[in-house]
Amino acid sequence: MDFKNEDDKNKIDEYKMKKKKENFVLISAVCLAIIIFLSINYALTIIHENKTKIAMNKEQNKEEENKKDLTKDTDSKNNSSKDKTEDKEDVLDLSENGGFLKSSEDYAYDASEIREYILSNKEYNGEKRVFLTFDDGVTPGITDKVLDILKENNVHATFFVVGKTLNNAAKPYLERELKEGNAIAIHSFSHDYAKLYPNRNPDVSVIKEEAEKTYTRLKELLGENFKTNVWRYPGGHLSWKGLDGENNADEALKSLGLNWIDWNCLCGDAEPLKTRPTNKEEMMNFTKKSLIYWKQKDVVVILMHDGVGKNLTIETLPDIIEYFKSNGYEFGILK
Numbered sequence: 001m002d003f004k005n006e007d008d009k010n011k012i013d014e015y016k017m018k019k020k021k022e023n024f025v026l027i028s029a030v031c032l033a034i035i036i037f038l039s040i041n042y043a044l045t046i047i048h049e050n051k052t053k054i055a056m057n058k059e060q061n062k063e064e065e066n067k068k069d070l071t072k073d074t075d076s077k078n079n080s081s082k083d084k085t086e087d088k089e090d091v092l093d094l095s096e097n098g099g100f101l102k103s104s105e106d107y108a109y110d111a112s113e114i115r116e117y118i119l120s121n122k123e124y125n126g127e128k129r130v131f132l133t134f135d136d137g138v139t140p141g142i143t144d145k146v147l148d149i150l151k152e153n154n155v156h157a158t159f160f161v162v163g164k165t166l167n168n169a170a171k172p173y174l175e176r177e178l179k180e181g182n183a184i185a186i187h188s189f190s191h192d193y194a195k196l197y198p199n200r201n202p203d204v205s206v207i208k209e210e211a212e213k214t215y216t217r218l219k220e221l222l223g224e225n226f227k228t229n230v231w232r233y234p235g236g237h238l239s240w241k242g243l244d245g246e247n248n249a250d251e252a253l254k255s256l257g258l259n260w261i262d263w264n265c266l267c268g269d270a271e272p273l274k275t276r277p278t279n280k281e282e283m284m285n286f287t288k289k290s291l292i293y294w295k296q297k298d299v300v301v302i303l304m305h306d307g308v309g310k311n312l313t314i315e316t317l318p319d320i321i322e323y324f325k326s327n328g329y330e331f332g333i334l335k
């Protein structure tokens with residue numbers, strides 16, 4: 001290079017230096033700006049990511065809480081259904097000694113022993129005791145009314161049920177009978193004299209089969225633990241010859257754990273129409289008179305029916321209960 005003088009050269013150098021400095025400052029500033037921009041950008045991204053994460057976490061927590069709530073709900077539902085089952089088991093706390101609940105054991109008396117008393121085969125020296133018995137149910141519309149009256153009067157009865165009536169609709173009636181302190185016994189499956197006693201001759205195999213069939217049905221409706229020891233022959237033991245003879249029906253029933261029992265008092269609600277009471281007063285008189293024919297009056301087993309159409313029995317029942325109460329009888333059930 002050719003310079004005019006040293007001064008000029010210095011000026012140029014100075015100028016160059018200045019330029020360099022300016023460029024350096026500029027580049028630095030640009031770099032700094034870029035760094036700041038990138039940093040801010042990075043920071044924003046991080047903040048945004050964090051926000052998303054927080055939001056996602058919140059969402060996740062919510063979901064987990066919901067899940068917990070659902071589990072709680074299901075748990076509480078499970079618990080409540082468990083409670084219900086337990087309640088049911090509590091209510092049907094069946095006795096091992098007969099067709100009633102454990103809570104009814106205090107006033108349950110052995111049917112085979114009571115039978116001996118009412119037949120005067122055995123002397124009785126105890127308290128005056130009456131056993132209300134209802135045959136031929138379950139009958140919706142009748143059985144429930146009988147139960148209402150028993151409950152109102154705080155007394156109990158033994159229900160001799162017929163197997164063919166024991167459909168699923170009968171279940172709540174049977175349960176109510178037990179829950180309200182009553183006993184359940186068996187009164188055949190068909191109640192058909194022609195099947196049970198063809199030509200008035202007891203058919204042991206049919207009698208046994210019907211007892212078993214009814215027993216099975218009761219267990220299906222009331223649980224495997226249901227047990228009863230009591231049977232009443234349709235028409236009564238006294239109506240048929242040969243039940244205790246050869247090919248013994250009484251023994252066949254005994255092999256199933258069933259003891260038969262009749263009655264020594266009746267309200268007349270199943271008498272032939274000619275002699276059947278037609279109003280409360282007649283029924284009450286029939287009941288009192290029926291006792292005359294029996295020697296044993298301190299132990300009374302009274303025959304009544306909760307079959308179809310037995311409305312007069314329902315109507316008279318409070319008076320019948322009152323009659324025995326006022327004459328000093330205690331009320332028992334059969335086991």
Ligand SMILES: [Zn+2]
Pocket residue numbers: 135136187191234235
């Ligand atoms: Zn009957």
